[in-house]
Amino acid sequence: MSKKPLLAGISLLVLQRLLELAHSRRNERRLRARGAVERGREHYPFMVALHGLWLLSTLAEGLLRGRPAGLRRGPLALYLLAQPLRYWVISSLGEYWSTRILVVPGAKLVRRGPYRYLKHPNYLVVVAEIATLPLVFGARTTALVFSALNAVLLAVRIREEERALEELAEPEGTG
8 A cells, every 4th residue: 555545644634633723722712711710731731642642653553564555444434424523513512612621610511413412422533533543544553552542531531521510510501
């Protein structure tokens, strides 16, 4: 397999993430101006590192693997199916979407979009991406190692996010 699909795939994902980070930072400034409180600041650098290293590991394992192979269509299909859910999450959260845990005291919990069905749909997307993207390029070790690391990190993050929402937000329909 040519290395072009791997390089193109990682490049597109990096561009996607950079655009999302810019959007997140705009939302963060607005939320902080409204009195948002940040929780989970301690684990945030680990989350950033995990995602950056996941991309680098996918690239390295994909480049260093000794045998040529084509793209794995099954994992690619799963990865691509997760993307509409990612943007449904971002759209549903609107100005509240951020890569950080920021909660405006007294704000109502979002219960529209995928949040009608799942408590943390964004993390479902992240789990799918971390597991499937490396497999698209035959990077099985990266998929396994980073899925395990992500599970540990998500356990911490979800616990912190739940605590923050319980302390600071109101259920929709109250107030």
